[in-house]
Amino acid sequence: MSLARLLFRELLRGPRTIDGPLADPLGIEQLGIALGERVRERLGRSLRIREVDAGSCNGCELEIQAVNGPVYDLERFGIQFVASPRHADVLLVTGPVSINMSEALLRTYVATPSPKWVVAMGDCAVDGGCFAGSYAVLGGVHHALPVDLTIPGCPPTPEKLLSGLLALLDVAAEGGPAAIR
Amino acid sequence: MLGNMTLMEYLSGGRAVAGHRPWPRYVLDERGWLDLIQQLTVCDWTLLGLWADGNEVNAALRDEENAAIAVVSLGCQDRRFPSLAEVRPAAARLERSIRDLFGLIPEGLADSRPWLDHGRWPLSTPLAIVRGVPPMGPVVYPFLPVEGESLHQIAVGPVHAGVIEPGHFRFTCAGETVVRLEERLGYTHKGVESHMAGKTLAEAARLAGRISGDSTVAYAIAFARAAEAATGTEAPPRAHWMRALMAELERLANHILDFGAICNDAAFSFMLAQCTVLREQILAANALCFGHRLLMDKVIPGGVCVDVTREGTVTLRGLVKELRKRTRRLGNLYDDMPSLQDRTVGTGILHAALAHRFGAGGVVGRAASQAGDARKVPGYPPYDDLDFEVPVHPEGDVNARIWQRLDEIQVSLGLVEQILERMPGGPLHKPIPTRGGEGMALVEGFRGDILMWLRLSEVGRVVRCHPRDPSWFQWPLLEAAIEGNIVADFPLCNKSFNCSYSGVDL
Numbered sequence: 077m078s079l080a081r082l083l084f085r086e087l088l089r090g091p092r093t094i095d096g097p098l099a100d101p102l103g104i105e106q107l108g109i110a111l112g113e114r115v116r117e118r119l120g121r122s123l124r125i126r127e128v129d130a131g132s133c134n135g136c137e138l139e140i141q142a143v144n145g146p147v148y149d150l151e152r153f154g155i156q157f158v159a160s161p162r163h164a165d166v167l168l169v170t171g172p173v174s175i176n177m178s179e180a181l182l183r184t185y186v187a188t189p190s191p192k193w194v195v196a197m198g199d200c201a202v203d204g205g206c207f208a209g210s211y212a213v214l215g216g217v218h219h220a221l222p223v224d225l226t227i228p229g230c231p232p233t234p235e236k237l238l239s240g241l242l243a244l245l246d247v248a249a250e251g252g253p254a255a256i257r
Numbered sequence: 258m259l260g261n262m263t264l265m266e267y268l269s270g271g272r273a274v275a276g277h278r279p280w281p282r283y284v285l286d287e288r289g290w291l292d293l294i295q296q297l298t299v300c301d302w303t304l305l306g307l308w309a310d311g312n313e314v315n316a317a318l319r320d321e322e323n324a325a326i327a328v329v330s331l332g333c334q335d336r337r338f339p340s341l342a343e344v345r346p347a348a349a350r351l352e353r354s355i356r357d358l359f360g361l362i363p364e365g366l367a368d369s370r371p372w373l374d375h376g377r378w379p380l381s382t383p384l385a386i387v388r389g390v391p392p393m394g395p396v397v398y399p400f401l402p403v404e405g406e407s408l409h410q411i412a413v414g415p416v417h418a419g420v421i422e423p424g425h426f427r428f429t430c431a432g433e434t435v436v437r438l439e440e441r442l443g444y445t446h447k448g449v450e451s452h453m454a455g456k457t458l459a460e461a462a463r464l465a466g467r468i469s470g471d472s473t474v475a476y477a478i479a480f481a482r483a484a485e486a487a488t489g490t491e492a493p494p495r496a497h498w499m500r501a502l503m504a505e506l507e508r509l510a511n512h513i514l515d516f517g518a519i520c521n522d523a524a525f526s527f528m529l530a531q532c533t534v535l536r537e538q539i540l541a542a543n544a545l546c547f548g549h550r551l552l553m554d555k556v557i558p559g560g561v562c563v564d565v566t567r568e569g570t571v572t573l574r575g576l577v578k579e580l581r582k583r584t585r586r587l588g589n590l591y592d593d594m595p596s597l598q599d600r601t602v603g604t605g606i607l608h609a610a611l612a613h614r615f616g617a618g619g620v621v622g623r624a625a626s627q628a629g630d631a632r633k634v635p636g637y638p639p640y641d642d643l644d645f646e647v648p649v650h651p652e653g654d655v656n657a658r659i660w661q662r663l664d665e666i667q668v669s670l671g672l673v674e675q676i677l678e679r680m681p682g683g684p685l686h687k688p689i690p691t692r693g694g695e696g697m698a699l700v701e702g703f704r705g706d707i708l709m710w711l712r713l714s715e716v717g718r719v720v721r722c723h724p725r726d727p728s729w730f731q732w733p734l735l736e737a738a739i740e741g742n743i744v745a746d747f748p749l750c751n752k753s754f755n756c757s758y759s760g761v762d763l
C-alpha cells in the first residue's frame with residue numbers, strides 16, 4: 077500500500093487514542109490536559125525531560141517509549157524528551173544506580189541548568205528494587221542526587237508516569253525546595 | 258586424537274557429573290581442556306556459553322552436526338585456565354568477565370583489559386571464593402590504538418541522546434567512514450550473579466525476569482526450565498502452552514517496535530508511530546488478559562501463575578487478526594519505499610562466516626544465514642507440537658534484519674493462533690520439590706537463544722546461576738558490521754542489531 081493511501085486512511089480514522097475495546101479506564105486524555113495547564117503556568121509552554129538509564133533492566137525505558145508514542149502522545153501537552161541535559165528541566169532517572177553509572181549520572185545532573193527536578197522512576201530507582209543490597213548498586217537515586225519525586229512500579233505504567241509528572245508540578249508550584257534548586 | 262568425531266564420542270571417555278540435567282556435564286583435567294582446544298580447531302562445535310563457578314570454569318558446547326549439547330568443566334589450578342578465545346573468539350568477553358568477577362585468569366587471552374569491572378566497586382573479584390581487595394579507583398580504559406593518516410575519534414556515551422541503555426562507543430573515522438568501532442560496556446552492571454546466590458527459587462525467578470526487561474518472559478522461562486531440570490520436575494502441559502503464548506506475544510511486541518525504530522533511525526518516523534500503536538495494542542491486551550503489560554513474573558518455576566480466560570482468548574484472536582493485517586500493510590509500505598531501502602540495503606553487512614564463528618543466534622544470526630533457533634534445536638515443549646518454519650535471510654545487511662523481523666512476526670502470529678486453538682486443559686503449576694541439583698536451559702527470546710545454568714543446594718536455594726544473553730555473541734559482530742560504513746548509519750545498524758546492555762552487563 078502506498079504511503080499516500082496509508083496517510084489518507086489515518087487521516088480519516090482520526091487520532092489513535094486508546095479508546096475502543098482496549099480502552100484505558102484512567103482517562104489519559106484528562107490527565108494529560110491537567111498536566112499541560114500546570115506546565116504552562118510554571119514553565120510557559122513546555123517541560124523538557126532528559127532520561128538517564130542508571131542501570132535499569134530496560135523495562136522502564138519501554139514504558140517511557142510508550143508514553144512518547146502516539147497513543148499517550150506526551151508531546152501534545154508540551155512535554156518533550158530531549159537529547160541533551162543542557163536543554164532539560166527534569167532528569168528522569170531509572171535503575172538502581174549502578175556504581176559504574178554513578179559518575180555519568182552525576183555529570184548529567186551537573187550539566188542540567190537550574191531550576192531542575194529529579195524524578196526517580198521505577199522501584200529500582202526508588203530504593204534499589206530487587207537489586208537492593210548488591211555490591212554493584214547504590215540502591216536508589218537518592219543516594220546519588222536529591223530526588224524530588226518518586227514514581228514506583230516495576231515498571232510504572234504510562235498512566236502512573238503521567239500522573240507522577242503531575243505530582244512533580246504540584247511540588248514545583250508550591251515553591252518547595254525543588255523550585256529554588 | 259585429532260579428527261572428525263562427534264562431541265559425544267569425544268567426551269565419552271570423560272568423567273560425567275551426576276545430577277546435571279538435561280544435558281551431561283563432563284569434568285576435564287587441564288590436559289583434557291587443552292586437547293579440547295585443539296579439537297575445537299577442527300570440529301564444528303559452537304560455544305553456547307562460558308562461565309565460572311567457584312574455582313571451576315564451564316563451557317557449554319553444541320555439536321552442529323547432530324545438535325548434541327554438553328557442558329565441560331575444568332577445575333582451575335593456581336586460579337588459571339587455558340583461554341578458548343583463540344579458537345572461539347566469542348569467548349573473549351566472557352573470559353574477561355570471569356577474570357573480573359572470579360579472579361580466574363584466562364591464560365593466553367590476548368586482551369588483558371578488564372570488561373565489567375570499571376574499578377569503581379567497593380571490592381574486586383566479587384564472586385571469587387576469596388574476594389579481592391578494593392580497587393585503586395576508576396580505571397582509565399585503554400582503547401585499542403589506531404594508526405593512520407587523518408584519523409579522528411568520536412566518543413559517544415555512556416549517556417546517549419535517545420531513551421536507550423547506557424554504553425560507550427569509540428569510533429575511529431577517516432572522514433565520514435568508520436575505520437573501527439570499539440564498544441565499552443559494563444555500565445549497567447548490577448551484580449546480578451552474586452545477588453542470585455542464596456536466594457529462594459521464587460526470589461531468584463523475579464530477578465531472572467529483570468536481567469533484560471524486554472525479554473522478561475523468555476528469561477523467566479529459561480530460569481524456570483533450568484530449575485525444573487535441576488530438580489527433575491516437569492511443568493504441566495498447559496503451563497508450557499501458556500508460556501509459549503506469552504513468549505510469542507513478547508516476541509511480537511519487540512519485533513514490531515524494532516521494525517518501527519529502525520525505520521525511524523532512517524528518518525521515517527511514520528513507521529515508528531504506526532508500530533508504537535500496534536505494540537501498545539499488544540501491551541494493553543497483555544494487561545487485560547494477564548495483568549501485566551510486559552508479562553513480568555507470570556512464568557514461575559513449576560509452571561505459570563496466570564490462565565487465559567475465554568474473553569482473553571477472544572481478545573487475543575482479535576489482536577492477531579488486526580496485527581496480521583496491519584503488519585503486512587506496513588511491510589508492503591517498506592517494500593514500496595526505495596528511498597528508505599536506499600539507507601538499509603547493503604548497510605552494516607554481517608558476513609555469514611563471521612556470524613557462524615561467533616555462534617550468533619536470533620535475528621542477527623538468522624539474517625546472515627544462521628538457522629539456529631532454540632525453539633527447534635534443542636527444542637522444548639510446546640514447540641515440538643506446533644507447526645512453524647524458521648525464516649532465514651542470507652544478505653546480512655540492515656534490510657535483511659528488517660525482513661527477518663517482518664517474517665518472524667508472521668510466524669509468531671501463526672503460533673499464537675495455533676496455541677489459542679489447541680491449548681490443552683489441566684493444571685497450571687506443579688510444586689518444585691526441595692532438592693539440590695544442576696540444571697540448564699536454552700530458550701529462544703526475541704534476540705536469540707538465552708542460556709540459563711543453575712545449581713541448587715539441598716535446601717533448594719540458588720548456589721550459582723549464570724544467565725547468558727544472546728547479545729554476548731552479537732555485540733562483537735556489530736563492531737565488524739559497521740566497519741566501512743558512514744558514521745551516520747551507525748544508529749541504523751545499532752538498532753537493527755538491538756543488543757541488550759543490561760543482559761550482558763549483568
Ligand code: SF4
Nearest residue numbers: 132133135198199200
Ligand atoms: S523498576 Fe522494574 S522495570 Fe524498572 S528498571 Fe527496575 S526492574 Fe526494570
